[in-house]
Amino acid sequence: MAELVLVAGAWLGSWAWDEVVPELRKAGHGVHPLTLSGLADKQGTAAGQRTHVQDIVDEVERLDLREVVLVGHSYSGIPVGQAADRIGDRLARVVFVDANVPADGKSFVSGWPEGPAMEEAYGAEGSFWQPLPAEEFKGQDLSDEQIAYLVGRATPHPGPTLVEPAVLARPLGELPATFITCLLAGGEEPAPAVAELLTSEHWELVRMDTGHWPMFSRPRELARILNEAAGGPAAD
Template structure:
């Protein structure tokens, strides 16, 4: 069985995986949701992008995990993709859940079409990226109760994590990886992901839901994660 390290995207902490964790554990997997520095219960901890990469590496080493499946959602695909290259033979697989992917020397804001607006918003908000409002989740396959849970669990995201450059120690195309594309958030992967999917070590899985599948379709997401672990 695999050891899953689950990392949610911007604004969210470990509690985002509350409905996925029982499904994976029932299948016999070790499951370890992680809150990154500066978020949720770790608010106030200074953090840049490399802090988040180190958070992930340190958790793998602290728990002495082997056969690790790193899972990065949204923003967290960037630190997860970097950490995957740094944990050596502990890594079994990487799953990018509707996420950004790191480019060596690039940042979240430089790799995303809306990045400039994000950088401006962060600069105008004391160096923090304000969470989304409930209305921003429309059309993402979420119930009102699920939206309320996301909003209640969101905290401002440390802005430095969005602007620091990524440092890759291993080309992403060499990693054994699954990319989960959530179709309500766009029918096609971004150009950088499409290029990576040309690698024989990467595969694409489509999920008919929005950008937050750990809330909208936790059981189906858990099944996808379990299958990815079996393909390591």
């Protein structure tokens, strides 16, 4: 079985995977939900994007993990994609959960209409991207209770992580990868950068009929997909 390192997106910590972890452990995998520096229980730690990449690499090396499946949700696809490039033959697969993907020399906000303003606002250490208000979670297949839980536990996201450029030593399309697109978040087809990567023979696309936070809205379905991506048996 594989060793899965789970990294949630902006404003979230390892707690975001609480309903997914037991399902994966029942399937026999090692499961390691990770909080990135500056978030959740690691608030108060200064962090840039390179810090987050190192967080992931350090976790793999500290635990001496092999057959690693790195899972990145939303923002965390950026550091996860870079970490996958750095852990060498420890890597079995990368799974991007409705995620941003890194491009060499580009940041999380590169290409956003508001990107230049965000770069100015979040470039300095000590700046933070504040969590979304509750109304932004509407229409994403979440109950009112789930939205309240998300909003109540979310923490400000370190600003510099959004504007530092990614560094890739080789094309991302060379890595074995699964991209999960959530249909309520962005429609039937993934973004153009992801669509291009999906032309690689090493990449596969999985669609989920849910919103952008499937670890809350569809945890068992997400766990099933992650299990299959990690080489576990397909569900009947």
